[in-house]
Amino acid sequence: TGMVTVDPGFMNTASCESEITYIDGDAGILRYRGYPIDQLAEKSTFLEVAYLLIHGELPSKSEGEAFVERVNRHTLVHEDFRTFMGTFPRNGHPMAVMSSAINALSTFYPESLDPFDDETIELATVLLLAKSRTITSYLHRRRVGEPLLYPDYSRGYVDDFLRMTFAVPYQQYDSDPTVVDALDKLLILHADHEQNCSTSTVRIVGSSHANLYASVAAGINALSGPLHGGANESVLKMLQSIQSSDYDVDTFMAKVKDKEDGVRLMGFGHRVYKNYDPRAAIVKKSADAVLSTLGKRDELLDIALQLEEIALNDDYFIERKLYPNVDFYTGLIYKAMGFEPAMFTPLFALGRMPGWIAQWREMMKDPQTKIGRPRQIYTGATERPYVPVDER
Ligand code: CMC
Numbered sequence: 001t002g003m004v005t006v007d008p009g010f011m012n013t014a015s016c017e018s019e020i021t022y023i024d025g026d027a028g029i030l031r032y033r034g035y036p037i038d039q040l041a042e043k044s045t046f047l048e049v050a051y052l053l054i055h056g057e058l059p060s061k062s063e064g065e066a067f068v069e070r071v072n073r074h075t076l077v078h079e080d081f082r083t084f085m086g087t088f089p090r091n092g093h094p095m096a097v098m099s100s101a102i103n104a105l106s107t108f109y110p111e112s113l114d115p116f117d118d119e120t121i122e123l124a125t126v127l128l129l130a131k132s133r134t135i136t137s138y139l140h141r142r143r144v145g146e147p148l149l150y151p152d153y154s155r156g157y158v159d160d161f162l163r164m165t166f167a168v169p170y171q172q173y174d175s176d177p178t179v180v181d182a183l184d185k186l187l188i189l190h191a192d193h194e195q196n197c198s199t200s201t202v203r204i205v206g207s208s209h210a211n212l213y214a215s216v217a218a219g220i221n222a223l224s225g226p227l228h229g230g231a232n233e234s235v236l237k238m239l240q241s242i243q244s245s246d247y248d249v250d251t252f253m254a255k256v257k258d259k260e261d262g263v264r265l266m267g268f269g270h271r272v273y274k275n276y277d278p279r280a281a282i283v284k285k286s287a288d289a290v291l292s293t294l295g296k297r298d299e300l301l302d303i304a305l306q307l308e309e310i311a312l313n314d315d316y317f318i319e320r321k322l323y324p325n326v327d328f329y330t331g332l333i334y335k336a337m338g339f340e341p342a343m344f345t346p347l348f349a350l351g352r353m354p355g356w357i358a359q360w361r362e363m364m365k366d367p368q369t370k371i372g373r374p375r376q377i378y379t380g381a382t383e384r385p386y387v388p389v390d391e392r
Contacts, residue, residue, distance in 0.1 A: 015195060020358050021194040025275065026275055028273060028276050028277065032053055047067060047068050049187075049188045049354065050354035050357075053357075070126050072130070074127050075134055085097070094343060094345075095349070096224075099224075102220060103214060103217035105127065106213040109123075109127055112127055113213075115210075115212065124211070133160075136161070137161055137164035143342070146168075149169065150164075157184075158175075182289075186334075186347070188351075189283065190352050197222050197225070198220070198223040198352065199219065199356060202218060202356045202359060202360050208372075216356050226266070229348040229349065232267070233342065233345055236300070236332070238267075239303050240300065242303055243299060243303060249303060249306045249307055250310070257314075257316045265311060268317070270323070273325065276324070277323060277326055280324040280326050287301060291336050294336050301329075304329060308328070311324075330347075334347060
């Protein structure tokens with residue numbers, strides 16, 4: 001074996017070749033399968049983007065319809081699964097419940113576990129896309145103590161997600177088209193982001209030939225951290241704490257720059273983007289539009305805009321190339337839609353599902369794939385003899 005060098009955080013290590021997502025962090029470019037993210041966000045739908053990421057091409061009309069129909073047909077979860085979801089403490093964090101629920105799917109669908117059979121993989125793909133939506137709506141219902149609703153096959157993916165999440169039983173529910181559009185767009189923006197922490201986790205777990213559910217559940221756990229997907233919840237908490245405190249945004253920013261108690265400006269900075277995150281640019285526009293349309297203009301948005309304005313003109317942030325990332329403005333939109341902060345990261349996970357699946361599938365087919373097994377440089381004690389307890 002050759003020389004081993006340490007690369008903390010894998011700043012300079014490529015773990016795979018991939019045809020799925022392209023990022024140019026200096027130019028602020030993001031493309032799925034070659035298509036610019038702004039065009040997809042504007043013109044496509046979440047399930048179409050899922051198809052694109054997973055199968056490599058945009059679907060024809062009939063392929064797209066068949067895919068939507070298949071996902072719809074699998075939206076219902078087993079009654080025992082509903083019972084299982086009811087066994088978690090209501091105030092438990094939904095990300096923990098979500099990863100447990102996704103992992104548990106493997107026990108309900110043992111016929112969908114073979115990681116090398118194409119038909120089985122396709123089944124697991126559709127089951128995950130379909131049931132993660134139902135699961136995410138149930139995360140909310142359980143928290144607020146409302147009954148878990150059954151899916152309505154005749155409705156669209158996002159429309160029925162909103163109904164299962166927010167409807168009162170036995171009452172007609174009409175989703176607000178502004179909300180449907182905005183959420184569809186947000187899910188598209190989150191759908192893939194190449195080898196980030198959670199996706200690398202999905203791949204490394206899958207590299208041991210663990211099944212798709214086990215791999216994705218691990219990805220959900222990786223996503224839960226505040227430096228990754230958990231940032232969207234942390235941003236809202238940060239904005240609320242500034243709002244309710246007696247200090248202003250300048251004082252908060254001074255704390256960040258002094259690195260006081262490790263305070264960071266959540267929703268800022270990115271390992272790859274050293275320029276404005278193209279997703280954040282789209283989300284910022286959408287936040288303004290959605291909040292105005294829903295008549296939910298929020299003082300927290302003003303605080304966010306002020307923080308951004310200060311940061312973009314401050315040497316600390318300029319030197320370090322810190323710009324708003326996708327998580328900076330999303331929480332404000334989710335909040336206006338009626339989601340509480342603990343639900344923000346599950347929404348990210350729902351959006352990232354196609355990316356995790358596409359990356360896992362690509363890896364399983366890649367002849368270069370080997371079990372992920374990084375090396376280390378040992379810095380511990382050299383050999384020494386065992387010491388009996390009474391001599392220690
Ligand atoms: N606020 C203040 N300072 C920061 C921030 C921030 N948000 N982000 C980075 N820095 C500073 C950091 O202290 C360091 O300074 P110095 O050179 O003086 O030590 C420098 O910038 C480089 O930071 P790093 O931690 O080495 O950069 P990284 O590439 O390892 O980390 C990051 C990237 C996203 C984890 C980090 O920017 C961060 O913690 N941001 C806040 C959390 C966040 O918003 N995460 C969401 C990321 S995007 C979507 C997602 O993945 O979910």
